[in-house]
Amino acid sequence: MKLVAQLEDLFYRCQQAPKDENLRLSAWRLLVNESQVVSLGIKDNSPGGVYTPPSYRQKESGEVFLVWADGTCSEAIVQLQPQSTAEFWEQKMQQWKQAAYTDPEASHIPAPEPLPLVAVEDRIVREIIEGDDDVIFDLAKQWLEEKPDRAKVQGSIQAAWGYRNVRTSTGLAVTYQQSQFVSWFSFDSLVGGGFAKRRLILPEEQKKLWAQTVKRYEALAGEASAVNPETQVIFAPAMTEELLGQFIVPNFSGERVIEGQGAFSKENFETHKEVFHPQFSLTIDPLQPLEIGSYMVTSEGVPAVQTTLVQEGKLQTPFLRVKDALRWGLKPTGLPHGAAGLYLRHTVEETWNKILSTIEDGVLILSVLGLHTQDAVAGSYSLSAPHSLRIIKGEIVGRVDVKLSGNFFRDLAAATTRLGRSDLSLHPYLVVRTGVQKL
Amino acid sequence: MEQKELKTFVQTVLTEASTFEGYVIVRAQSRREWSMRLSNGRFERVSTGEDHGFGVQAFTESGATGFASSDVLEKEVGRKLVAKAIQLARRNEALGTKLNRQIWDTSKVIAEEVNPAQKAFGEVPLADLEEQVMTLHSRMKTAFSQAVWQTSYRQAEEVWCIGRTDGTLVSFAVPRAVLMHQGTVRAEGKAQSTLSHRSGMDASILYAELADHSLEEKAVNRAKFAQAVCTAPQLPSGHYPLIIDYGLAKGLAHEAFGHAVESDHMNESVLGEKGKLRIGLRVARPGVHIIDGPLVGDWAYQPYSANGLLRETVTIVKNGVLEAGLGDVFSGPEAGMPVTGAGRAESYTNVPLPRMSNIRLLVDRLLPLPSSLPLMDEVKSIREILLTNGELLEGQKNLLLLGYRGGQVNPKTGDFVFQCDGIIDVADPDLAIYQPSIFSGKILSALEAIRGGLGEGCFDAIGTCGKGGQAVPSSGGSHRYLLMDPDQQVSLGGTLG
Numbered sequence: 001m002k003l004v005a006q007l008e009d010l011f012y013r014c015q016q017a018p019k020d021e022n023l024r025l026s027a028w029r030l031l032v033n034e035s036q037v038v039s040l041g042i043k044d045n046s047p048g049g050v051y052t053p054p055s056y057r058q059k060e061s062g063e064v065f066l067v068w069a070d071g072t073c074s075e076a077i078v079q080l081q082p083q084s085t086a087e088f089w090e091q092k093m094q095q096w097k098q099a100a101y102t103d104p105e106a107s108h109i110p111a112p113e114p115l116p117l118v119a120v121e122d123r124i125v126r127e128i129i130e131g132d133d134d135v136i137f138d139l140a141k142q143w144l145e146e147k148p149d150r151a152k153v154q155g156s157i158q159a160a161w162g163y164r165n166v167r168t169s170t171g172l173a174v175t176y177q178q179s180q181f182v183s184w185f186s187f188d189s190l191v192g193g194g195f196a197k198r199r200l201i202l203p204e205e206q207k208k209l210w211a212q213t214v215k216r217y218e219a220l221a222g223e224a225s226a227v228n229p230e231t232q233v234i235f236a237p238a239m240t241e242e243l244l245g246q247f248i249v250p251n252f253s254g255e256r257v258i259e260g261q262g263a264f265s266k267e268n269f270e271t272h273k274e275v276f277h278p279q280f281s282l283t284i285d286p287l288q289p290l291e292i293g294s295y296m297v298t299s300e301g302v303p304a305v306q307t308t309l310v311q312e313g314k315l316q317t318p319f320l321r322v323k324d325a326l327r328w329g330l331k332p333t334g335l336p337h338g339a340a341g342l343y344l345r346h347t348v349e350e351t352w353n354k355i356l357s358t359i360e361d362g363v364l365i366l367s368v369l370g371l372h373t374q375d376a377v378a379g380s381y382s383l384s385a386p387h388s389l390r391i392i393k394g395e396i397v398g399r400v401d402v403k404l405s406g407n408f409f410r411d412l413a414a415a416t417t418r419l420g421r422s423d424l425s426l427h428p429y430l431v432v433r434t435g436v437q438k439l
Numbered sequence: 440m441e442q443k444e445l446k447t448f449v450q451t452v453l454t455e456a457s458t459f460e461g462y463v464i465v466r467a468q469s470r471r472e473w474s475m476r477l478s479n480g481r482f483e484r485v486s487t488g489e490d491h492g493f494g495v496q497a498f499t500e501s502g503a504t505g506f507a508s509s510d511v512l513e514k515e516v517g518r519k520l521v522a523k524a525i526q527l528a529r530r531n532e533a534l535g536t537k538l539n540r541q542i543w544d545t546s547k548v549i550a551e552e553v554n555p556a557q558k559a560f561g562e563v564p565l566a567d568l569e570e571q572v573m574t575l576h577s578r579m580k581t582a583f584s585q586a587v588w589q590t591s592y593r594q595a596e597e598v599w600c601i602g603r604t605d606g607t608l609v610s611f612a613v614p615r616a617v618l619m620h621q622g623t624v625r626a627e628g629k630a631q632s633t634l635s636h637r638s639g640m641d642a643s644i645l646y647a648e649l650a651d652h653s654l655e656e657k658a659v660n661r662a663k664f665a666q667a668v669c670t671a672p673q674l675p676s677g678h679y680p681l682i683i684d685y686g687l688a689k690g691l692a693h694e695a696f697g698h699a700v701e702s703d704h705m706n707e708s709v710l711g712e713k714g715k716l717r718i719g720l721r722v723a724r725p726g727v728h729i730i731d732g733p734l735v736g737d738w739a740y741q742p743y744s745a746n747g748l749l750r751e752t753v754t755i756v757k758n759g760v761l762e763a764g765l766g767d768v769f770s771g772p773e774a775g776m777p778v779t780g781a782g783r784a785e786s787y788t789n790v791p792l793p794r795m796s797n798i799r800l801l802v803d804r805l806l807p808l809p810s811s812l813p814l815m816d817e818v819k820s821i822r823e824i825l826l827t828n829g830e831l832l833e834g835q836k837n838l839l840l841l842g843y844r845g846g847q848v849n850p851k852t853g854d855f856v857f858q859c860d861g862i863i864d865v866a867d868p869d870l871a872i873y874q875p876s877i878f879s880g881k882i883l884s885a886l887e888a889i890r891g892g893l894g895e896g897c898f899d900a901i902g903t904c905g906k907g908g909q910a911v912p913s914s915g916g917s918h919r920y921l922l923m924d925p926d927q928q929v930s931l932g933g934t935l936g
Binding site: 043046047049050051052053054056057059061074075077078080083095096099100102103137140141152188189190255259261263370372373374375376377380383386387403405437439 | 485858
């Protein structure tokens with residue numbers, strides 16, 4: 001019997017006619033993920049080595065949230081128990097009851113609402129899981145055949161597929177299939193490319209990503225002139241994603257705002273304080289087809305919905321889970337998955353190639369060391385970026401090692417900040433004026 | 440699930456593989472965790488969780504590998520997983536993978552370690568833990584009301600059993616617990632956060648904290664310091680004489696040095712040459728030592744590797760000379776280093792990688808430092824001791840870096856970065872405070888710059904190592920503070936745009 005069925009049965013019984021009145025539930029919700037993953041890695045030009053072998057993983061686990069008749073609640077992580085008996089689950093309920101705590105605002109389970117139709121499954125990924133996995137082995141082989149002569153390749157290819165089950169005591173019962181395809185490679189651990197969506201990478205996407213990375217790898221071979229205080233800094237899309245994850249996601253968490261642990265206060269949101277330049281907006285969009293941050297329903301049973309966090313530079317709302325929405329007095333919002341599902345936009349957006357051609361004196365930051373160590377609340381960064389690419393008169397001319405000092409909130413508030421669209425990423429290139437000097 | 444049950448299951452799975460002509464490693468794990476988080480005087484979350492499962496790593500006779508894992512501990516699933524791992528290993532053989540037969544050369548090990556916890560998991564009921572953590576959390580608001588406090592407590596117990604084709608059967612339990620206070624402070628519209636923790640094996644840390652309040656004192660001191668940092672100026676970029684605390688020293692030893700001596704990195708490491716560890720290379724001054732090994736009761740304790748070998752304590756650097764690396768069974772010999780049981784895995788779903796446990800950076804040249812002083816009194820004391828001993832380098836800032844926020848290193852290039860909570864100039868009689876700024880440079884230069892230590896050994900700086908996408912507990916430390924000379928390859932700070 002599947003875990004979701006075991007739990008559903010258990011919770012209905014405990015809500016309607018518990019054996020032990022002390023274990024009566026007034027409400028509940030559960031999420032169960034059934035997943036299968038196939039992966040293959042490359043280490044030091046060797047596919048499937050002892051640390052990165054072809055792998056298969058299966059898991060059936062989830063999380064439950066229970067509201068007891070006395071109003072207290074419990075949370076637990078659960079997994080499939082093939083040999084489980086009614087006694088086993090009774091014992092579990094006893095344990096969960098012992099872990100109950102009081103949190104009246106958390107005990108609200110929303111009524112079901114119509115779910116949006118969001119494409120989150122690619123059938124081809126399912127076929128990979130079911131055994132037609134040549135695509136994974138072929139891609140690894142292709143990387144190794146086409147790699148630059150001197151480059152040492154590291155990489156990983158992963159396909160995942162499974163069922164997501166959400167059930168609530170208010171009547172929501174949804175099960176849908178979802179998939180993921182994630183691949184990345186790097187040359188000499190210095191420069192790389194990555195792909196992460198709910199669908200297989202297309203041959204033309206792979207080709208473009210590979211060509212761009214090879215070009216940058218070759219550019220890193222030559223030394224370039226040092227930067228100066230006037231040098232413009234350009235964060236590559238992967239960097240923008242990391243910066244959003246480090247500085248934006250935590251500070252737009254409703255829970256952190258309510259608890260006074262974020263960069264912005266509740267009042268800042270209520271008065272729509274301008275924190276970014278008016279040309280910037282920031283949105284959560286879980287409805288985009290086959291994107292990694294897309295979903296149909298949250299683990300709390302809330303349908304996916306687009307949510308504007310910042311409009312014309314002004315704070316609109318943090319992202320709110322059910323409990324935080326209740327405390328705030330609004331409806332629950334869409335949720336980001338890390339920085340995936342988060343879209344930074346500017347009223348004037350140009351393609352990266354066009355932006356590049358306009359840069360007289362710049363440095364393209366592909367990666368930094370130590371971003372995760374920066375204080376998210378302050379927004380400040382002090383980072384080292386060895387192996388960055390120098391741009392002179394619209395051309396990438398070679399490698400330069402730099403140090404960056406600035407503040408991400410200030411970057412997004414500056415009139416001088418520009419945004420360039422990438423055709424390989426949903427996240428943009430960010431062109432900023434920030435502290436830059438030789439490393 | 441107990442050790443004995445896991446052992447029985449692992450033996451069952453090994454039986455399924457008995458006709459296979461290659462080699463199989465079976466890793467079964469059972470994990471229990473209780474956690475809670477409190478904010479502003481109320482519970483935000485209390486959660487209990489269990490996870491168990493197993494992984495099968497199969498090797499064909501030629502040494503090609505395949506791996507399969509499941510969270511269902513059933514004989515039938517065991518049979519299927521063995522077949523799947525073997526199928527993937529054969530597929531890998533056809534792909535032209537790099538073959539590895541080192542596991543055949545490993546000696547058989549039979550061991551069953553006793554769980555070292557003083558209080559068994561579940562001995563203190565969850566309701567009692569909640570009460571104790573709430574008491575400790577409530578005290579924070581009283582102790583320093585200008586901060587917004589979040590308190591969390593987590594206790595976990597992992598039980599592992601590793602079996603191999605050669606009859607090896609090793610089982611052990613790893614208990615760990617941590618109490619953390621995170622404070623957010625604001626001044627003049629700017630905000631800073633600070634995190635302090637106390638770790639150990641089990642709920643004993645709560646009883647100890649209720650008795651001595653040492654974490655509370657530390658958290659309050661750090662919150663006051665963070666408040667001062669909010670309005671502090673930024674430091675001009677430069678190369679300074681430095682004093683780093685033991686948290687940062689752990690970061691230096693772990694990120695900047697430990698990773699560079701892990702056996703799977705030798706083809707890329709700045710401390711490798713033609714794939715071999717550069718044993719005999721002078722990397723620091725005489726009197727500087729780096730040691731890695733498990734300590735009972737420590738956050739990163741693990742007595743055996745995830746491949747079923749005894750985890751040994753390794754002196755990586757002795758008297759400034761590179762002496763050994765962290766070798767696991769698969770890449771240690773090729774990297775020219777002994778196999779010391781360095782393989783660790785986040786869980787049964789992961790393939791183990793060579794990695795550190797508790798890494799310590801120690802020096803012979805040591806100045807005493809009174810212990811248990813409030814933070815700024817300790818800083819004053821440091822200044823006086825350095826002045827008395829002629830250790831303050833004159834005519835320049837001597838900067839004390841406080842708190843470790845994490846770091847990162849590129850083992851290939853030797854570039855590292857670390858971030859601290861804030862900086863104090865101990866050459867300034869007023870002990871001027873500065874904003875945190877990046878501590879970066881080349882790892883060998885940083886080691887070479889270490890000239891001495893202050894205070895006793897402190898090895899409880901904890902963290903989570905994310906190597907290879909696996910989150911594994913790590914820990915370590917040094918003397919309470921380390922003294923470093925200025926070096927052109929080690930710098931602090933950058934200039935704001």
